[in-house]
Amino acid sequence: MTPSIRHSTAHATPDSETGAGHIIETDIPARLDRLRWGRFHTLVVIALGITWILDGLEVTLAGAISGALKASPSLHLSDAQIGESASFYLTGAVGGAFLFGWLTDRLGRKKLFFVTLGLYLLATAATALSPSARMFMLFRFLTGAGIGGEYTAINSAIQELIPARYRGQTDLVINGSFWIGAALGALGAVLLLQPGLLPPDIGWRLAFGIGAVLGAVILFLRSFLPESPRWLMLHGRVDEADEILSAIETQANDRHNNLPNNWEGNASAEPLKSIRLRVSAQNVGMLQVTRALFKSYPQRAVVGLVLMSAQAFFYNAIFFTYALVLGKFFGVPSARIGFYLLPFAAGNFLGPLLLGRFFDSIGRRQMMALTYGLSGILLLITAELFVHGLLDASGQTIAWTIVFFFASAAASSAYLTIGESFPLEVRALAIAVFYALGTALGGIAGPALFAALIDTGERSSIAWGYAFGAALMLIAAAVAWRFGLAGEHRSLEDLAAPIAGE
Numbered sequence: 001m002t003p004s005i006r007h008s009t010a011h012a013t014p015d016s017e018t019g020a021g022h023i024i025e026t027d028i029p030a031r032l033d034r035l036r037w038g039r040f041h042t043l044v045v046i047a048l049g050i051t052w053i054l055d056g057l058e059v060t061l062a063g064a065i066s067g068a069l070k071a072s073p074s075l076h077l078s079d080a081q082i083g084e085s086a087s088f089y090l091t092g093a094v095g096g097a098f099l100f101g102w103l104t105d106r107l108g109r110k111k112l113f114f115v116t117l118g119l120y121l122l123a124t125a126a127t128a129l130s131p132s133a134r135m136f137m138l139f140r141f142l143t144g145a146g147i148g149g150e151y152t153a154i155n156s157a158i159q160e161l162i163p164a165r166y167r168g169q170t171d172l173v174i175n176g177s178f179w180i181g182a183a184l185g186a187l188g189a190v191l192l193l194q195p196g197l198l199p200p201d202i203g204w205r206l207a208f209g210i211g212a213v214l215g216a217v218i219l220f221l222r223s224f225l226p227e228s229p230r231w232l233m234l235h236g237r238v239d240e241a242d243e244i245l246s247a248i249e250t251q252a253n254d255r256h257n258n259l260p261n262n263w264e265g266n267a268s269a270e271p272l273k274s275i276r277l278r279v280s281a282q283n284v285g286m287l288q289v290t291r292a293l294f295k296s297y298p299q300r301a302v303v304g305l306v307l308m309s310a311q312a313f314f315y316n317a318i319f320f321t322y323a324l325v326l327g328k329f330f331g332v333p334s335a336r337i338g339f340y341l342l343p344f345a346a347g348n349f350l351g352p353l354l355l356g357r358f359f360d361s362i363g364r365r366q367m368m369a370l371t372y373g374l375s376g377i378l379l380l381i382t383a384e385l386f387v388h389g390l391l392d393a394s395g396q397t398i399a400w401t402i403v404f405f406f407a408s409a410a411a412s413s414a415y416l417t418i419g420e421s422f423p424l425e426v427r428a429l430a431i432a433v434f435y436a437l438g439t440a441l442g443g444i445a446g447p448a449l450f451a452a453l454i455d456t457g458e459r460s461s462i463a464w465g466y467a468f469g470a471a472l473m474l475i476a477a478a479v480a481w482r483f484g485l486a487g488e489h490r491s492l493e494d495l496a497a498p499i500a501g502e
Helices: 028-034 039-064 066-071 079-107 109-128 133-161 164-176 178-192 203-222 229-234 238-256 286-296 298-319 322-330 334-361 364-387 393-421 424-443 445-455 459-483
Strands: 011-014 021-026 275-280
Touching: 021 238, 028 229, 028 238, 039 079, 039 109, 039 133, 039 164, 039 178, 039 203, 039 238, 039 334, 066 079, 066 203, 066 322, 066 334, 079 109, 079 133, 079 424, 079 445, 109 133, 109 203, 133 164, 133 229, 133 393, 133 424, 164 178, 164 334, 164 393, 178 203, 178 334, 229 238, 229 275, 229 424, 286 298, 286 424, 298 364, 298 393, 298 424, 298 445, 298 459, 322 334, 322 393, 322 445, 334 364, 334 393, 364 393, 364 459, 393 424, 393 459, 445 459
Parallel strands: none
Antiparallel strands: 011 021, 021 275
């Protein structure tokens, strides 16, 4: 017999002392966390996880088609300008993360899904039509702004919608899907940049069009996603949150008998944990945001900044200049760069996919320390082999693939940790702040620095850059081991109580 589901309700009491609002008591977070995996969660992963695929596509194209951009009759980009365009993209991502992170916490997760993806679509399509180097830089900036905004809205929504026991692995795999986009970008570059296939100023333009086509499809899928019940709950819209969650529960139960033994219709089930919140008509101000990020949780703030800065420099410095190294030091033609990116992308995706479950079983701190540490050690070994000329193009690719198998899981875990570290009211903005600060400190300067090092033509200069990136990862590993947050199997509200909590 199919059991009936009894849905909980929220109880509200007026705040007679302050008149600022009322207090609600609800078990919506516990109901979200009790669900087993279902069709709804799969839709969340597909419709929201596309962000990382699009980012991977954009970053890979920028590197894989660097030769075509330099040969373009309308752009004529130099090696230094290739690095500058990457920095423009990252600068836009920083600005977009701040702006749209702030809006996401105020207007809701769902509204910003469409705004940020829409900006990305328009900007990447405009990039494909760039008439000059200056306009190319501008459109790369706007494309980055859309992707940066996506990171804040999507990361916060995913963590709020996925049950606690699946959150670590899901977050890592979604972040790792960046490399599916990287593979698509590599394949697109290989196909569209074949000598003689297309005019030199057309192939790279069509390559940028791939992202616009993918994004248009995802806009349709996102129309089926609801607002985050946790965000609605926080803003006093408990009836809407309950309606959305009841539909998810009914779908899960009807299709798969998917509710665990503690579903509310089970008379022997233990009561679900409730939380009390003070609902206010005003949004959380910047003073409260600053207090939450740096006064209430200063240790978590330092950990988040270290993790994000280290992985941002490590990744952006190396990956944005990947094609330049292969071309300058190993003589790989620009039309074949994509073939070397494919195994690299595969290793980066397989890392989070295969290691992600251990972040939920073994623990966050232990796995962050392991993956950050191994990334640094392996890059030092790779730098030593590179500087002595002991690797050919294939060997260099294999070495990078092994390094980033672990580095990809490490980088993904940084986003997971930050999202778990701070209260619901400022989650999106917290992700934005640390993404922006980490990228500004470690990411924006990285591509330009490495492009300059490559221009010297000296292997030893590049090796010093690799050594610096490795040192940052080793420092991050030590910080994660000593001060990292153990977020496995814990609800978001247990990890960081809402500011409005009573």
